[in-house]
Amino acid sequence: MKFLPFPEIKTERLQLRKIEESDCDVILFLRSDKTVNKFIKRTKSRRTKNKADALKFITKIDNGIKNNKFISWGITLKNNPKIIGTICLWNFSKNNKIAEVGYDLNPIFQRKGIMSEALNYIVNFGFNTLNLSKIEAFTHIKNENSRRLLEKNGFKFIKNRIDRGNTFNIIFEIENPAANSH
Numbered sequence: 001m002k003f004l005p006f007p008e009i010k011t012e013r014l015q016l017r018k019i020e021e022s023d024c025d026v027i028l029f030l031r032s033d034k035t036v037n038k039f040i041k042r043t044k045s046r047r048t049k050n051k052a053d054a055l056k057f058i059t060k061i062d063n064g065i066k067n068n069k070f071i072s073w074g075i076t077l078k079n080n081p082k083i084i085g086t087i088c089l090w091n092f093s094k095n096n097k098i099a100e101v102g103y104d105l106n107p108i109f110q111r112k113g114i115m116s117e118a119l120n121y122i123v124n125f126g127f128n129t130l131n132l133s134k135i136e137a138f139t140h141i142k143n144e145n146s147r148r149l150l151e152k153n154g155f156k157f158i159k160n161r162i163d164r165g166n167t168f169n170i171i172f173e174i175e176n177p178a179a180n181s182h
């Protein structure tokens, strides 16, 4: 499993690209805006409060990509290089067969099917390129937007699984339909 060269992805309306230091203002916004973060719980050390924190976070992502530990894409519309959201695969299992997906989107661009489009391509990337057998998503029980996004894209709510780190979370999974991944 290798994340370099960075796997840029083009969808119908979007370009999923590497997040650069020059994107730090948008990253600060996405990780600190109250609406975007309403349902996202972070420990103090993971919070992004200022530009310096955003730069540190971008460096962390860069290192994750270099070390094949996690990967995060900046989401842009095809006609504008400004990032409007992010989507990532992280928390890989030891054997690199299971990963968790995470995402956020500027509220101006929500409810237009943008994250559905991005998620669909990232799930396919996870299954076809990384050969994952399963992708998981942890989301706050009251995060209707996220729950619907996951359900509409084939993720199944796993009733019996509990997130011990955050009991307000519920867990969704999607399995790779390709037999050779098991």
Ligand SMILES: CC(C)(COP(=O)(O)OP(=O)(O)OC[C@H]1O[C@@H](n2cnc3c(N)ncnc32)[C@H](O)[C@@H]1OP(=O)(O)O)[C@@H](O)C(=O)NCCC(=O)NCCS
Pocket: 035, 036, 037, 039, 040, 102, 103, 104, 105, 106, 109, 110, 111, 112, 113, 114, 115, 116, 117, 138, 139, 140, 143, 144, 145, 146, 148, 149, 152
């Ligand atoms: C979750 C989030 C990424 C969804 O992105 P989005 O681009 O608005 O989602 P989509 O427009 O692709 O919506 C997916 C589907 O769910 C539906 N949907 C989304 N929100 C909905 C709502 N509140 N009520 C009813 N349907 C909703 C959409 O209509 C769409 O279905 P459709 O294809 O039939 O139209 C976005 O709300 C967000 O960034 N939230 C804040 C960050 C966050 O909570 N991240 C998750 C952390 S676990």
